[in-house]
Structure formats: C-alpha cells, structure tokens
Amino acid sequence: MAEQDADVLIAGAGSAGTYVAWRLAEKGHRCMVVERDALDSLGAQIGPFHMEESAFERYGIPPPEGDELLHRIEAMTLVSPGGRRLSFELPTLCMDKPSFHRRLHGYAREAGVELVRGEVVGPVLEDGLVRGLEIRLADCESALRARLVVDASGIEGAVRPRMPPGPWRENDPVTPGDTIFVYMETWADVEGALGPGVESYPRYIGWCAPGPGDTWIVGVGTGGSMDAARVRHRVLVDSLPFGGRVAGSTGGRIPYRRPPYSLVDDGLAVVGDAACMNKPFSGEGVTSGLAGCAILIEVADRALASGEIDRKALWAYNARYFRGQGAKFAYLTASMPALMGISPAELDFLFEVPGIMSEEAARRMQEEYEVSTSPGDALRALPHLAGGLLKGRLRPSTVARIAGSGMTAGSLRRLYERYPESPAGFHAWATRCDRYWMKANALKHGLFASM
Numbered sequence: 001m002a003e004q005d006a007d008v009l010i011a012g013a014g015s016a017g018t019y020v021a022w023r024l025a026e027k028g029h030r031c032m033v034v035e036r037d038a039l040d041s042l043g044a045q046i047g048p049f050h051m052e053e054s055a056f057e058r059y060g061i062p063p064p065e066g067d068e069l070l071h072r073i074e075a076m077t078l079v080s081p082g083g084r085r086l087s088f089e090l091p092t093l094c095m096d097k098p099s100f101h102r103r104l105h106g107y108a109r110e111a112g113v114e115l116v117r118g119e120v121v122g123p124v125l126e127d128g129l130v131r132g133l134e135i136r137l138a139d140c141e142s143a144l145r146a147r148l149v150v151d152a153s154g155i156e157g158a159v160r161p162r163m164p165p166g167p168w169r170e171n172d173p174v175t176p177g178d179t180i181f182v183y184m185e186t187w188a189d190v191e192g193a194l195g196p197g198v199e200s201y202p203r204y205i206g207w208c209a210p211g212p213g214d215t216w217i218v219g220v221g222t223g224g225s226m227d228a229a230r231v232r233h234r235v236l237v238d239s240l241p242f243g244g245r246v247a248g249s250t251g252g253r254i255p256y257r258r259p260p261y262s263l264v265d266d267g268l269a270v271v272g273d274a275a276c277m278n279k280p281f282s283g284e285g286v287t288s289g290l291a292g293c294a295i296l297i298e299v300a301d302r303a304l305a306s307g308e309i310d311r312k313a314l315w316a317y318n319a320r321y322f323r324g325q326g327a328k329f330a331y332l333t334a335s336m337p338a339l340m341g342i343s344p345a346e347l348d349f350l351f352e353v354p355g356i357m358s359e360e361a362a363r364r365m366q367e368e369y370e371v372s373t374s375p376g377d378a379l380r381a382l383p384h385l386a387g388g389l390l391k392g393r394l395r396p397s398t399v400a401r402i403a404g405s406g407m408t409a410g411s412l413r414r415l416y417e418r419y420p421e422s423p424a425g426f427h428a429w430a431t432r433c434d435r436y437w438m439k440a441n442a443l444k445h446g447l448f449a450s451m
C-alpha cells in the first residue's frame with residue numbers, strides 16, 4: 001500500500017473541518033487540514049456571528065473570552081410585520097468569527113493537527129475509492145494520501161461536487177435556487193426604539209442584533225439572488241422603528257436544501273455547510289454543523305481503529321445524523337417555504353392566535369428544532385383559525401398550502417427517522433424520499449423565483 005500523508009485529510013479549516021481534525025487528533029489519529037484562504041483572517045468576510053451559549057458545553061469547546069466575545073445576549077424577540085412581539089429566553093453569544101477560528105486552529109495544532117495552506121482541486125480516486133486529495137500549493141500541485149478524507153469545504157464543496165457520478169453519491173453543486181442569500185449591514189450611532197437582544201423578523205428572514213462595540217447588525221436572508229436580498233433589506237429597514245449610519249456591509253451564501261442522502265462513501269465523509277447541515281429557519285450553520293461533526297468523530301474513530309474505511313464502516317454516521325437532527329431539519333426544510341410565502345397580514349394574524357405562537361413553542365424551535373403544538377394548544381387555536389378564515393384574515397389557499405406542505409414534511413420526517421441501518425436498504429429509501437422532496441422543492445423553487 002502507498003504511504004499515507006495522514007490518517008485523515010480534511011478539506012477546509014472552517015469550524016466544521018477544524019473541529020473534526022482537533023477531536024480526531026486528540027484520539028490519536030494523524031490529521032491534516034488543507035485550507036485555501038489565509039488562516040488568520042478566516043471568517044473575516046462575515047465578522048460578527050451568533051452561537052447559542054449552550055453549544056460550548058455540548059461540544060466541549062471553552063467559551064469565548066476577551067475580544068472574541070462581543071456580547072452575551074439573554075433573549076430573542078420575534079417581531080411580526082405589524083409590530084407584535086414575542087420574547088423568549090435564549091442565551092446567545094455574539095462573537096468575532098476570525099478570533100473563534102484562530103482559537104479552534106490553536107486547539108487543533110496543540111492536539112497535533114497539521115494545517116496546510118493550499119487549494120483542494122479534487123479527490124484522488126483509485127478504482128472509485130477516495131484515497132486522498134489533489135492539492136494546488138503556492139508553487140506546485142501535489143497529491144496527498146490518507147485513509148479517510150473529510151469534505152468540510154463549505155457551500156462551494158471542493159470534494160463532493162467533484163466526485164464522479166455513481167449510484168451511492170450525489171455530486172450536484174448547491175445551485176442559486178437552493179441558496180439563501182444573506183445581506184447584512186453594521187449600523188453605528190443607532191437611535192430609536194431598540195429591543196435589548198436579538199430581534200427576529202420572520203417575514204424577512206431578518207434579524208437585528210448587537211454587533212461589535214456599540215454597533216448593531218441588521219440583516220436579511222432571502223432566496224433568489226444577492227440583489228433580491230439587498231432589496232428585501234431595504235424593505236425591512238424602512239419598516240424598523242430605529243435607524244443608524246451604515247458603517248459597513250457584507251453578505252454571503254447559505255445552503256437551503258436537503259443534504260445528500262448519503263454523507264459517506266468509500267474513504268469519504270462530508271460535514272458542515274458542505275453537507276447542507278444549516279438550520280432551516282435561520283440558515284445558521286456553526287452549531288448544527290458541529291452536531292454532525294460530533295457523530296462523524298465517533299464513527300470515524302471506530303472505523304479508523306477497525307481497518308478499511310469503506311462506506312459500510314462509516315454508515316453509522318448517516319444513520320445517526322439523519323435519524324436525529326437530519327429528520328428534524330428535513331421536516332423544517334420542507335415545511336418552511338409555505339410559511340415564508342404567507343402575506344404580512346396573515347403572519348400578523350397568526351401572531352394573535354393563542355396556541356400557535358407561544359414562548360415555549362418559539363424556544364423549542366430555536367433550541368431543539370422541534371415544531372411543538374400540544375393537543376390542548378391545537379384545540380385552543382382551532383376556533384381562532386376558523387374565525388380568521390371566516391373573516392378573511394387567512395386565505396383558504398394559505399391554509400391548504402401550509403397543511404399540504406406539513407403533510408409532505410411529516411412524511412419526510414418519518415422516513416428520515418427510519419434511515420436504513422445499513423447500505424442494503426438505501427436505494428429503496430432514497431426513491432421513497434424523492435417523491436416527497438419533489439413536492440417540497442417545487443414549492444420552494446417557486447417561492448424563491450418570485451423573491
């Protein structure tokens with residue numbers, strides 16, 4: 001067998017790739033991360049970002065201190081288009097992304113990880129098996145070999161979309177139709193009626209939150225294009241009861257689509273944005289990516305110890321991810337577009353309906369990714385919904401769309417909760433899912449095209 005440059009080669013030194021490398025190195029595996037951009041400023045194009053505080057303990061990452069920690073925020077408030085407010089506790093940290101990345105790189109180096117600056121050009125394949133990565137360095141091209149390759153290269157994908165097609169893999173890139181475009185501005189000298197924490201505007205997939213120093217961040221995410229995001233941002237800004245001087249702006253892309261049905265192949269695993277593990281209601285992907293990483297680390301550690309790193313040895317990563325967070329995200333990804341498409345007046349009406357919008361329901365959605373309506377809540381909501389229909393505050397077509405997409409989403413969730421235990425049942429399972437995703441995607445693509 002040819003000599004290995006590492007046990008595990010990781011494409012991308014963002015939060016997902018670095019976390020996987022750090023933890024696998026701690027377990028005694030030789031890990032090498034290949035990153036295209038300058039390590040010191042990784043994340044600078046985003047700048048401030050948010051992570052729920054509970055994630056640090058869950059994933060064993062020391063909490064941020066000093067300049068990395070910009071603010072600790074206690075609560076989130078959902079604001080309806082007409083100004084109705086619903087606040088709930090959600091301790092969240094606003095942090096400087098480059099500093100967070102540098103700290104993770106430091107932990108990884110201490111554990112023995114080698115971080116290399118270079119561009120991953122694609123996988124090294126032998127008889128269809130992934131055996132390493134083709135790398136472009138400053139002055140040459142080279143092939144690095146490893147027993148396991150991890151694609152953590154973000155939305156563009158340096159490995160998965162460059163795999164040849166095959167019955168076990170999907171190599172389609174994330175298209176603009178499967179993207180949330182984010183545009184955000186940093187405001188200085190802010191004046192007006194500002195809430196104390198994060199304000200979320202579901203109508204715009206928008207938010208406003210404290211940024212570095214005394215600044216505030218006002219952002220939106222939208223389907224369509226970056227131009228559409230800028231236009232929507234302007235509409236949001238015009239509706240806000242406060243204003244400020246624009247001190248900076250930035251933007252980027254977030255995947256909004258189902259992950260590939262399989263996250264593994266012979267010698268390959270995909271994680272983070274590269275595997276579309278983002279929260280479907282906000283597009284945030286750091287914590288939800290770490291959830292995938294934590295499973296991959298355990299499964300890869302066992303597979304590396306046992307010998308050949310084939311699809312079968314890595315399959316538990318698929319099963320555990322998709323039966324847990326993956327099933328919840330499948331439900332939300334399929335059901336959210338129907339909600340995104342309702343009119344501002346209808347959304348305002350839903351904020352009034354008892355049992356639909358409650359503090360507990362809002363918190364569970366953000367923290368546990370659960371849409372929870374108890375039988376009691378549903379009973380309380382029903383007469384109000386019927387009244388809304390009779391008074392014309394809710395269109396029958398809206399109710400039909402929400403109910404239809406809820407049924408599709410529910411079917412998907414149940415299928416994902418029964419993700420095949422082994423590769424044997426995979427193709428039949430994927431065929432059944434296809435039927436439901438076709439329906440869900442038709443609704444999403446129609447909505448995104450109209451944005």
Ligand SMILES: Cc1cc2nc3c(=O)[nH]c(=O)nc-3n(C[C@H](O)[C@H](O)[C@H](O)COP(=O)(O)OP(=O)(O)OC[C@H]3O[C@@H](n4cnc5c(N)ncnc54)[C@H](O)[C@@H]3O)c2cc1C
Pocket residue numbers: 011012013014015016017034035036037042046048049050051118119120121152153154155156157158182183184250251252253254271272273274278283284285286287289
């Ligand atoms: C404007 C904006 C604001 C956001 N705010 C938040 C937020 O507040 N909270 C939150 O949780 N999420 C937020 N997100 C989403 C979050 O940034 C991503 O979900 C998260 O960074 C994904 O981490 P990752 O490690 O999977 O991918 P990435 O962070 O994208 O890391 C991938 C790495 O791979 C490298 N790479 C790519 N191609 C190659 C190649 N060919 N060779 C070598 N290296 C390569 C990239 O340079 C990059 O460093 C935001 C996104 C945007 C665009």
